[in-house]
Amino acid sequence: MSRLIVVSNRVAVPQAGRAKAAGGLAVAINSALRERGGVWFGWSGHVSETPSLTPEVTTSNNIDYCVTDLSPDDLQEYYHGFANRVLWPLMHYRVDLAEFSRADLSGYMRVNEEFAEHVSRFLKPDDVVWIHDYHLMPLAKFLRERGHRNKIGFFLHIPFPSLEIIQALPHHLEVSAALTQYDLVGVQTENDRENLARYFALLGGREIDGDHLFEFPDRQVRIGAFPVGIETEVFARCARRISRSSFVKEVRESMSGRSLVIGVDRLDYSKGIPERMDAFERFLAANEDWHNRVTYLQITPKSRSEVQEYADMEHQINAKTGQVNGDYGEAIWTPIRYINRSYSRTALAGLYRMADVGLVTPLRDGMNLVAKEYVAAQDPADPGVLILSQFAGAAFELGDGALLVNPHEAEAVAAALKRALEMPLDERRRRHAGMMKIVEENDIHRWAARFLSALSAGDASRQPASLAKKAGSRGGSDASSGGGVSRHISFPAA
Template identity: 65%
Template sequence: MSRIVVVSNRVALPQRSGGPAGGLAVAVNAALKDKGGIWFGWSGRVAPEPSDAPEVTHHGAMTYAVIDLTTEDYQEYYNGFANRVLWPVLHYRVDLSEFYRSDLSGYIRVNRMFAEHLAKIIRPDDVVWIHDYHMMPLARYLRESGHQNRIGFFLHIPMPPADIIQALPQHSETVGALASYDLVGFQTEGDKDNFARYLETRGGQPTPDGTGCDIGGRRVAFGVFPVAIETGAFVRRARHASRTRFVKAFHESLMGRKLIIGVDRLDYSKGIPNRLDAYEHFLRTGPEWHDRVAYVQITPKSRTDVPEYQEMDRYVSHKAGQINGAYADVSWTPLRYVNRTYSRSALAGFYRLADVALVTPLRDGMNLVAKEFVAAQDPADPGVLVLSQFAGAAAELGTGAVLVNPHDTEGMATALRRALDMPLAERRERHARMMRILEVRDIDCWAEAFLAALSPKEPATERREIALPRAAIRSVVRPPSPTSPWSSRLMPRGA
């Protein structure tokens, strides 16, 4: 039986305290913890010398294989090209990219090193699943060394239009290298279509059924696989967390005020400054809400040695101080801005307490906070999700959330006021629509759909179907195409 070999920049080792922090790590760990396989990637350590061989540990059915990076590797591959070039460009922010040829050389060097180490691990019949923008050219280097395995790639962040991709210097070495995979998966139809059009500009020929492209003498397939959460487990986690002493103390500190919550890593893609501007406008134009709401923005710092993030940290901290300076009273702080990490259990408890969640990125691949907030709610008295139309989650949750344009300050303030005033019946109806989607499209379905599409030997008739009432189908913003791996899960039998 074929093994599954997962490759990502960071590996969420089970013995490390704090658990996986990012959406990628959470999704992969949840998807594979019961299936077993190998998870290969960077250890998170910076060492004087590169690793001679992967460090291997076993935990349950999973094998973890990690390597160290040198300081030069870390600065050029990770801080340099991945986070100061690929990250902003793929989030439509070409203006924030800072390209150096030495960083691109480091990115290629580290990917080649990953390929060399991976070649020591994989067997000919292994299915290899590579994740995210750090590892775009990895399959090309595996192919160059003769590996013919089925290799899939999933992009957790957005894929911009072709003209933006082409603004990336030497884009053929990175985005163009995705043509070496058998399957490339995306969060949304828009991301998939953008990549397809990019390959066409490079001479690719779309397949007759539109599910892939012939380019460079091989065929690459495309698919849409929206990342999901462990819905049932998160519901239980939130219910339990709401009864803990810590969450109860937080609830008491609100003193009966309505809770608005935002949870985002400190990153310019998350739209936090725009959100604070909208909250300030809400307070300025709605004095009747003074002392009746509390906005808690939880924002752990990230990439603190990157100048753009340092500048953003200063700006957001200053803006939060301005808002409190202008509107706070001795007994009321309108904004609690917190730069620390909380456990997923604590966050689940916070979500369950919240009347409104502000999830308003300028651009996001998916945004699992939106899904976790919905799953955490009490169905009898749920909160309202205010969601950016530019988050991948909007494609699934758009008819239940209040959608906003994060660039529209007044529009977001109006949406916040609408969410706080929303009647209970409407809140219940909206929440039920979103929960129907989350219950079907859970993390196991995500992994199964991708791996089924990557493994052609699996008969389609063996794939599990999940029937839903037609009301659940209507709650999907964009109906899946007949060829989508989700189609059998969302279409009722006999439809």
């Protein structure tokens, strides 16, 4: 089996005395790398005035974790600048928030080229390369320029926007058009895949088999929809275990028999938290009989507080929380509990399990794994109800079981809250069972196996086109098992 080289913006390097990565992408990557042997390369998370030309390598469980520092200019231009103040808002349809500068674009391309230079030093001809997310879209271009003909795949974890939006990206022919240098480009949903297909056609790509295989002058590129999953079995088991803990018991006692609505989101304008609070206020205004019978818990760790847009949003949410609690609260009841701190995945699993409603209403999201975690955490005998934005990638898989809403329509979200809180047990069980089947079958390990199988085979058509829509047509080839290969990694002297 070919060695696997993974490149991402950040690397989950194992550290003595610290718990292993808790979930998500790190779980899938570590599992694939342990099976095949290989390297995980990316930014260390540290900033240095003079980054070393030789990355730091940590070897553990058949994996070389290889990291490099960024310079202060790299951090500002590549990461804070172009990646997070241009690509992030634009890919989430917030063109109005994109702040383009030539210096930031130059830094973004420079760091991608430096990453390519590092990877080139240890890349072998038969290695398979898997590159992740919007930070590194041009990376394959720089690897190809260095003569590498390896199979290189790319997975975009955030949405790929419509043709009109992506063309609003300044110098898009240097950035997003570089996706034509991959053998396989994976996206979250069929909608993302269709958007990318239209963009490839604009770039002159010719679809040659009617199944999203595009021919360009120097290569053929396959586009595939590979919706990301979670560690379903592990998360469900964790939720069952923590539900008996003193932490969950104390939270439950503090509810005094009231129903619980929960939202868990990083502080970001794409998550729709202010709109969600408006909807909860509309619900309280229209349903006086629910006063003092329901509490909305919003857990929102702060994010990018140094960016003005995020600071403004934090102020807006704090003000809205105070206004709603002031207008509707009582001495014995606080309608909204708003918390700006992180909880462990274990603690969140327990909170999800006890919540009657999971409120997941982003304005735009690539997938949103909170929706899948909420489903996995439920007690099948007495499950809660998922209210889900139609603009979350998870809606393509869970739409038959969740209550789908337009997060911009406060009255509709308020009506969905009432319906969810009053939904009969039989309907709750039926809806949950359908969603749980999907979440179990398309877990994080199946996702990684399907992508790597398609990349290694050069045939993304192995994945069923309707996976993201109907549970009955999910499937795909699992990667075969195999032993590792030589672990030694070397770099030429700086």
